[in-house]
Amino acid sequence: MSEGLIEVRVASVADVAPKIREFRFTPVAEALPPFSPGAHVVVEMPGAGKTYRNAYSLMSDPFNPENYGIAVRLQDESRGGSVFMHTQVKEGDVLRITPPANLFAPHWAAKKHILLAGGVGITPFMSYLPEMQRRGADYELHYLFRSEQTGAYRDELKKALGERFFSYDSDAGEKCDVRALLAQGAPGTHIYICGPESLIHAVKAEAEAMGVPAGFIHYEEFAAPKPGKPFTVKVASSGQEVAVSADDSMLEALEAAGVEVTNMCRGGVCGQCVTRVLEGTPEHRDDFLSAAEKSRNDCVMPCVSRAVTDSLTLDL
Amino acid sequence: MQVEMIPGVKSRPVYTPVTVNPRSQRQIFIAQDQIPAALQSLYDGCEQGEKSLLTVVTTGAAAAGGALSIDDLAQRVASLPQSSSFYLAGSEAFMWDIAKLLTDAGFISDQIAMLAPLSKERRLFCTHCYTLMDHVTHSPHVCSGCGRALLVRDHFSKIHRAYVGVQINAEDPADLPAAAEELS
Numbered sequence: 314m315s316e317g318l319i320e321v322r323v324a325s326v327a328d329v330a331p332k333i334r335e336f337r338f339t340p341v342a343e344a345l346p347p348f349s350p351g352a353h354v355v356v357e358m359p360g361a362g363k364t365y366r367n368a369y370s371l372m373s374d375p376f377n378p379e380n381y382g383i384a385v386r387l388q389d390e391s392r393g394g395s396v397f398m399h400t401q402v403k404e405g406d407v408l409r410i411t412p413p414a415n416l417f418a419p420h421w422a423a424k425k426h427i428l429l430a431g432g433v434g435i436t437p438f439m440s441y442l443p444e445m446q447r448r449g450a451d452y453e454l455h456y457l458f459r460s461e462q463t464g465a466y467r468d469e470l471k472k473a474l475g476e477r478f479f480s481y482d483s484d485a486g487e488k489c490d491v492r493a494l495l496a497q498g499a500p501g502t503h504i505y506i507c508g509p510e511s512l513i514h515a516v517k518a519e520a521e522a523m524g525v526p527a528g529f530i531h532y533e534e535f536a537a538p539k540p541g542k543p544f545t546v547k548v549a550s551s552g553q554e555v556a557v558s559a560d561d562s563m564l565e566a567l568e569a570a571g572v573e574v575t576n577m578c579r580g581g582v583c584g585q586c587v588t589r590v591l592e593g594t595p596e597h598r599d600d601f602l603s604a605a606e607k608s609r610n611d612c613v614m615p616c617v618s619r620a621v622t623d624s625l626t627l628d629l
Numbered sequence: 630m631q632v633e634m635i636p637g638v639k640s641r642p643v644y645t646p647v648t649v650n651p652r653s654q655r656q657i658f659i660a661q662d663q664i665p666a667a668l669q670s671l672y673d674g675c676e677q678g679e680k681s682l683l684t685v686v687t688t689g690a691a692a693a694g695g696a697l698s699i700d701d702l703a704q705r706v707a708s709l710p711q712s713s714s715f716y717l718a719g720s721e722a723f724m725w726d727i728a729k730l731l732t733d734a735g736f737i738s739d740q741i742a743m744l745a746p747l748s749k750e751r752r753l754f755c756t757h758c759y760t761l762m763d764h765v766t767h768s769p770h771v772c773s774g775c776g777r778a779l780l781v782r783d784h785f786s787k788i789h790r791a792y793v794g795v796q797i798n799a800e801d802p803a804d805l806p807a808a809a810e811e812l813s
């Protein structure tokens with residue numbers, strides 16, 4: 314997926330929390346396309362021996378994108394992407410990104426929006442907020458972080474949002490009562506979560522227990538593909554065999570071997586990369602296929618899923 | 630008569646058996662004018678959450694004790710918690726009207742269950758003059774707005790909450806079928 318990429322220059326690099334670094338991109342050639350609140354881009358990171366591609370939410374005001382801002386948390390179990398961004402990328406560098414895509418747009422028909430950010434999960438809401446303010450929407454931002462690692466932008470958010478801003482610093486022992494948050498929900502209150510899997514699961518479980526329908530809960534998680542046991546992918550059309558190492562995702566291994574697979578979120582949520590399985594049994598790790606589809610084992614999402622069998626033949 | 634343009638694509642709502650969502654804090658059963666047996670037994674069998682059985686008057690007939698007008702209902706639902714489920718019974722048009730009222734109040738379709746419609750009557754939307762007609766039982770149906778003979782299609786428009794009616798034999802409107810066909 315090299316065509317359609319946009320070249321951008323790193324205009325600034327700033328540390329905005331102990332483990333979070335902000336990057337501002339300006340266009341190299343023509344102006345950056347506008348985007349909608351909640352959109353993300355995939356940044357291509359040409360590391361030594363391996364090209365990383367990670368999705369990051371855009372933090373700028375969507376209707377005034379003089380630059381694109383992203384914030385990258387240094388991941389403890391980084392597979393390289395966030396380390397690359399933190400250690401290799403300097404002001405003035407040129408990087409390639411995909412055009413913006415959006416899997417996490419606000420539901421404007423909602424009567425109230427409760428935004429729940431965990432750590433670096435604040436990023437998509439940075440593009441929600443200017444538009445929510447413009448529209449006069451009713452919203453609250455609940456920001457959960459650990460001040461020793463995350464918590465970027467909290468002072469400016471507090472100033473800009475006033476009473477709509479709630480912060481919880483778990484390093485200071487502050488806790489967010491998710492149940493109370495959900496219980497205040499009048500009809501038409503939609504909840505948006507961006508943060509670690511544990512936060513998303515906690516809110517979903519609480520909502521389920523309280524009988525709040527899943528349709529009110531929206532979330533985005535860009536989980537990096539987790540490692541697993543190595544296996545081989547066979548490309549049916551060419552007979553090519555591609556080894557997938559423990560740390561690479563199937564999608565990355567295919568891309569490195571020159572096999573193109575349509576993709577967008579690279580995190581098992583958008584459905585773009587769905588590929589037919591002709592032989593072998595996939596190990597499903599995505600959030601896209603339904604339980605019934607997974608049990609049929611005839612499709613797989615190569616961006617996050619792996620194989621139970623030693624090899625997997627794909628209809629590519 | 631086969632009116633579907635694309636084989637296999639059905640846009641007629643399908644009403645599957647309704648079960649109670651045990652997790653809801655509030656269980657609201659809503660009937661049109663009278664409580665049909667199916668709704669009553671669903672209500673009787675509902676053991677979780679705080680339940681209410683409501684009747685909404687649509688006929689203009691004398692409201693029996695406790696029956697609500699549409700406006701009363703709108704007021705009631707405004708104070709319900711998000712954890713509510715709704716079970717609707719009545720004509721198809723009634724149920725879709727109530728569903729609209731509920732989604733306007735901020736609820737989502739996941740929390741709204743419709744029982745099988747109590748009659749075969751359809752609400753018809755004239756695609757030529759935009760008139761809405763209730764209680765349509767035969768096709769073609771003469772539009773009360775523009776007088777065209779409308780073929781009642783199986784296409785249900787969720788926006789209009791009605792079936793779509795198009796002029797029959799547009800080339801030669803005088804060429805009408807000998808008898809109107811009863812709708813199923």
Ligand code: FES
Binds near residue numbers: 575586
């Ligand atoms: S790229 Fe989105 S699900 Fe795989």
